[in-house]
Amino acid sequence: RTLPYRIADLCRPENIICMYQPIMELTTGRVAGCEVLMRLRDGGEVIYPDKVIPLILERSLGWQLDQAVSLRALRELADALPKNPVSTDARLFKVAINFFPENIRFEKLTALLTPIRPEGVSLNVEVTEYGMSDDLFEEVRCLREADYLISVDDFGTGYSNLGTVKCLSPDFLKIDKSFVFDMEDDSLRSSLIPEIVAIARAVNAELIAEGVENEQQANRLRDMGVQYGQGYFFARPLPIEEFMEFLAKAT
Ligand code: G
Ligand code: G
Numbered sequence: 605r606t607l608p609y610r611i612a613d614l615c616r617p618e619n620i621i622c623m624y625q626p627i628m629e630l631t632t633g634r635v636a637g638c639e640v641l642m643r644l645r646d647g648g649e650v651i652y653p654d655k656v657i658p659l660i661l662e663r664s665l666g667w668q669l670d671q672a673v674s675l676r677a678l679r680e681l682a683d684a685l686p687k688n689p690v691s692t693d694a695r696l697f698k699v700a701i702n703f704f705p706e707n708i709r710f711e712k713l714t715a716l717l718t719p720i721r722p723e724g725v726s727l728n729v730e731v732t733e734y735g736m737s738d739d740l741f742e743e744v745r746c747l748r749e750a751d752y753l754i755s756v757d758d759f760g761t762g763y764s765n766l767g768t769v770k771c772l773s774p775d776f777l778k779i780d781k782s783f784v785f786d787m788e789d790d791s792l793r794s795s796l797i798p799e800i801v802a803i804a805r806a807v808n809a810e811l812i813a814e815g816v817e818n819e820q821q822a823n824r825l826r827d828m829g830v831q832y833g834q835g836y837f838f839a840r841p842l843p844i845e846e847f848m849e850f851l852a853k854a855t
C-alpha cells in the first residue's frame with residue numbers, strides 16, 4: 605500500500621524515532637540544549653518530516669504525532685541525561701520540541717508535558733512563524749507563565765512583523781537556515797540578519813541561527829550578536845546514544 609494509506613500506522617509510537625540536534629552557545633562553545641527532530645520508521649526505511657507532514661495534517665494526525673514524539677523524547681532524555689555529567693548543570697539545558705500550531709494550547713500541552721517533564725530541563729516549545737495567530741498569544745502567555753520557553757521557528761520566512769512578535773513575546777527567534785546559507789555571497793537575505801538582530805533586541809528575545817555549516821558562519825553570526833547556533837558544523841541530528849557521546853565530549 606502506498607504511503608498515504610499507511611500514514612496512521614507510521615505515526616504510532618513504535619514507529620517514531622527521535623533525533624537530537626545540539627544547540628550551541630556561540631560565544632562559549634557550550635551546549636545550550638537540543639532540538640528534537642522526528643523521523644518515522646517504515647520497515648527498514650526512515651522517512652523524513654517534509655515527506656509526511658502534509659499527509660499527517662491532511663489526516664488530522666498532528667496531535668497523535670506531537671504527543672508520541674514528546675513522550676518518546678522526554679522518556680529517552682530522562683533516562684539518559686542523569687548518566688551524563690552535563691546533567692549536573694541541567695538547569696541550563698533546553699529541550700526544544702516542535703508542535704503544530706493547532707496544538708499550541710495551554711491546557712492540552714501542560715496536560716501532556718507536566719507529568720513527563722524531566723527534572724532540571726527547560727522545555728522550549730517551537731512554533732513556526734507562519735503558525736502565529738492572534739489566538740496563539742494568550743496560549744503562549746500562559747505557557748510562559750508556567751515556565752515553558754517559546755521559540756519562533758523559521759523566523760524571517762513568514763510575514764510576522766515587529767508588532768506580532770512583540771505580542772507573542774517569545775524567548776527565542778530561530779533565524780531560518782536560508783539566511784545563513786546566503787551569508788557567503790552577501791546577498792539581500794543575509795543583509796537582513798542585522799535587521800533580525802534588531803527585532804530580537806526590541807522584543808527582548810535571544811537568537812538561534814539554524815543551518816550553521818561552517819566556522820566562518822558561526823563566527824560572523826556571533827559577531828553580529830546572535831547568541832546560539834545549530835547546524836551540521838556542530839552536529840547533525842543524532843540518535844540519543846550519539847547525542848550523549850556528543851555531550852560527554854563537549855564538557
Ligand atoms: O529534521 P528535518 O529537517 O527534516 O525537519 C524538518 C521540519 O519538520 C522541522 O523544522 C520541523 O518544523 C518539522 N518537525 C520535525 N519534527 C517534528 C515534530 O516532532 N513535530 C512537528 N510538529 N514538526 C516536526
Ligand atoms: O523545521 P526546522 O527548521 O526546525 O528543522 C531544521 C531542519 O534543518 C531539520 O530537518 C534538520 O535536519 C535540518 N538541518 C539542521 N542543521 C542543518 C544544516 O546545517 N544544514 C542543512 N542543510 N540542514 C540542516
Ligand code: NA
Nearest residue numbers: 639702730757
Ligand atoms: Na523546528
